[in-house]
Amino acid sequence: MNRFDSRRDKLLSLVNAFLLILLAFTTLYPFWDLLVLSFSDREDALRMGFRLYTDNPTLSxxxxxxxxxxxxxxxxxxxxxxxxxxxxxxxxxxxxxxxxxxxxxxxxxxxxxxxxxxxxxxxxxxxxxxxxxxxxxxxxxxxxxxxxxxxxxxxxxxxxxxxxxxxxxxxxxxxxxxxxxxxxxxxxxxxxxxxxxxxxxxxxxxxxxxxxxxxxxxxxxxxxxxxxxxxxxxxxxxxxxxxxxxxxxxxxxxxxxxxxxxxxxxxxxxxxxxxxxxxxxxxxxxxxxxxxxx
Amino acid sequence: MPPHVGGQQGILVCKGEPIMSKAKSVALERSLQLRDQKPLLKRMLSYRDMYLMMIPGLAFLLLFQYGPMYGVVIAFKEYNIIEGIWGSPWVGLANFEEFFSSAEALQVLKNTIIISFLRLAITFPVTIIVSLMINEVSNNAFKRVIQTISYLPHFMSWVIVAGIVINVLSPSTGIINAAIKALGGEPIYFMTSNFWFRPVLVLSSLWKEVGWGTVLYLAAVSNVDAEQYEAAIVDGATRFQRIRHITLPALYPVMTIQLILSMGTIMNAGFDQVFNLYNEMVYETGDIIDTFVYRKGLVEMNYSFSTAVGLFKSVVGLILTVSVHLITRRINGGEFGLW
Structure with a gap:
């Protein structure tokens, strides 16, 4: 295997890892979204878009x-x-x-x-x-x-x-x-x-x-x-x-x-x-x- | 003592090494067995406590699996509650005629088959690609994390997954529509659109099952001899060449089986999924045989008609399953049947 091949191999591994992380994220995000939503107060819950955390967690x-x-x-x-x-x-x-x-x-x-x-x-x-x-x-x-x-x-x-x-x-x-x-x-x-x-x-x-x-x-x-x-x-x-x-x-x-x-x-x-x-x-x-x- | 073929293997095997050819030993076993053959009644008597052990299981089988099969006769009757299953009048094939002459018949049959094939056409190749991708990961910890996460939705009920799908696709707060709006588009009402309903079905079952679907393929790949890859690397094969000529061929048997198996279940377009996701607005593209049977029977209380449609589906399903079994058995030379 020459140097070009091994470099290309590493790049492939990275692309592969990235795509798999994307798959894992797509699987997990809907659950995470619901988890955050479940702790969100009224104001945060009605916000649209990505929900990665909430500022005012509530157990209500x-x-x-x-x-x-x-x-x-x-x-x-x-x-x-x-x-x-x-x-x-x-x-x-x-x-x-x-x-x-x-x-x-x-x-x-x-x-x-x-x-x-x-x-x-x-x-x-x-x-x-x-x-x-x-x-x-x-x-x-x-x-x-x-x-x-x-x-x-x-x-x-x-x-x-x-x-x-x-x-x-x-x-x-x-x-x-x-x-x-x-x-x-x-x-x-x-x-x-x-x-x-x-x-x-x-x-x-x-x-x-x-x-x-x-x-x-x-x-x-x-x-x-x-x-x-x-x-x-x-x-x-x-x-x-x-x-x-x-x-x-x-x-x-x-x-x-x-x-x-x-x-x-x-x-x-x-x-x-x-x-x-x-x-x-x-x-x-x-x-x-x-x-x-x- | 009943003849135990397994017990007699001790005579033929010495320190785990067979001392005579397999054909010979089989012939000897058979002759021993024949000599041991007692009259049927005597053999049955020697198994009497075994038969006793089967009674509870058989009772459950007869009551809960075969019991409803008796009720299927109402497909050929005009069932009414007062006269019961047996007393209701016979109507021959009238219920079947009613179904096949209705406009809905064509629609639900068409939807069932289209949804089944669409799902197969997407899920089957994507699962193989994801399996290959996971297999290419060399870091075991990373591989395990990806597997653990991607298997998760498989264990959730369709009630919950439907809730998740509706949340993600919500026109007001869903992430997909948020993206569409951010890009300047109009929000899409996915769940009530006849254009979008089938893609939603296919993609949501892909989301739920793609990770789990890789289990069989990854197991098949793990049986490949590592030396094959080493030899290929020495010979200068690129990664794609190794996948193409070593990994993929190792998956062919599983691929064949999976493909044939899914042919046997073409009449099942996924009741739990459709039932939890559909609504009146998308009957045109989403109503399948099973949901139709449910509505006609348990909502409209048209017991006989619903049973007739269900029976039609079961019979076609049975024919498909048995054919698939026979094909699988032939392909694998009797080694790998469905049962």
Missing amino acids: AYQQILSAPEIGRSFLNSVIRVVGATCISLFLTALTAYPLSKRDMPFNKVFTGLFLFAMMFTGGTIPTYLLIKQLGLIDSLWSLILPGAMVPYNLIIMRNFLRSIPDSLEESAKLDGASNFRIWRSIIMPLSKPVLATVALWVAVAQWNAYFDALIYITDRSKFVVQVILRRILLENQMDMYTTVVNTEDIASLSTEESVKAALVMVSTLPIIAVYPFLQKYFTKGIMLGAVKG
Whole structure:
């Protein structure tokens, strides 16, 4: 490589780094803008253009959110749904994946086929809605937890992982007369921690972000989840229904509607940010598991 | 004891070195297996607790995935609440005829396919280019920062991303319109413009998913032998030549799979995104099959009609997915199917 090439290489690296910084900035700026907006007072919030900082930070938008009982309640409902669905789903998926990982089990292909077909073909919105109604789950948080508990895709991923565990590990326990259930609990599950973590995070993130089921199955406002409140406030401009102005004289000191919206976005993404290091690690792992299944 | 093929491998393998040819060992395994073959009932009995373990999972599957499939019959009926799914009168294909003879059918089908293809045409190449760019970074700390930041929006719900998009594109306070005004232009009402709605869809999904999309490609690149690059440098290959002749070919398999996979989901134009971003003003360019099904069914309460349209979409989707699976399997010689 001559000197001209190496100089050109350095220039290329710089251009590349600059473009990637631009990409990162484009990704981050909208979040940063909302973060600053959420702390801005009335005057700053209505300013147009780039928003990199605010001179007079105020917590009033966050106070407005905290003083709204329905918003707090919706966070609790979301937590209930995430925890409930993750526990049930993880247990069901792990329990079902183990037998399906045994290629020699008679009728394995039939059972696997049932799950695969459900992955490719669904009844659709209305038939599912009618079923939930028939089961009496309308306006119950169970309508958000139970239907999504058995995700065929997660099951296949877990089955493939279990297949990679050598049978020889189970042999000795089998000779000692341990039942399959015991082998599952004391040998297979401890070895499956990475895939369990992956599936748990998949379910948890999907449940935290899910809004459509909650939108159509839940009409009781005390059972709304965060995403539904977000949708009503961010996209349908129904903020007045959730935050109450206590004293009209205070209106000048209150944050703008836009700031309250921004604060709400910040608070509702906080759980995702909190587990983000794990998400990055296990989701990346999971995408590989999905890529080499076969 | 059930025949465990894996367990028998111990006989054939010595200190991890195979002592007979693979074909021979497979043949031996098969003969051992055949000798072990017990009657079906006996084999099933030996798996009885395995079957018991599957019962809860199967119950959930049958109730929540197959239960709604029964409800699909209302696509061929005129559903009314009093008579229920079974009691409502049959109408044959009337609901399908109504859909296909309506002006909306053409519009939502057209929108669905156009939006899917536009998104693919932009997202697919841009993701590859960004992967190549990230791969060229030699400083690992910088690389990790870029990856960490660019993956972030993938984990946000479309409700939140829609809120962000509306904020960024707002005609009064949005940064884009601030720039337009600063340059002396008139503010653009992006969210209510039939001209802008599709570009907004494509660009916002690019913004959300481009970083995450690089994961698979970067994994494929990491499998390339570093010696190949060293040899290329010795031979005097420029950076672009190395990308063109080493990195890019390493990505071809993933590219093929990704491209074929997206063909299987062409009927899904992104319900969550469109549903959270669209409004009556942009039905003309933005209303897709899924949003149409939602409105007809849950807003207008036209259950049978909505189910029929949804069923049409599901069947086309199923045919596409299965074909794609068969193609993928053929390309990879049975090594890499979708399941």
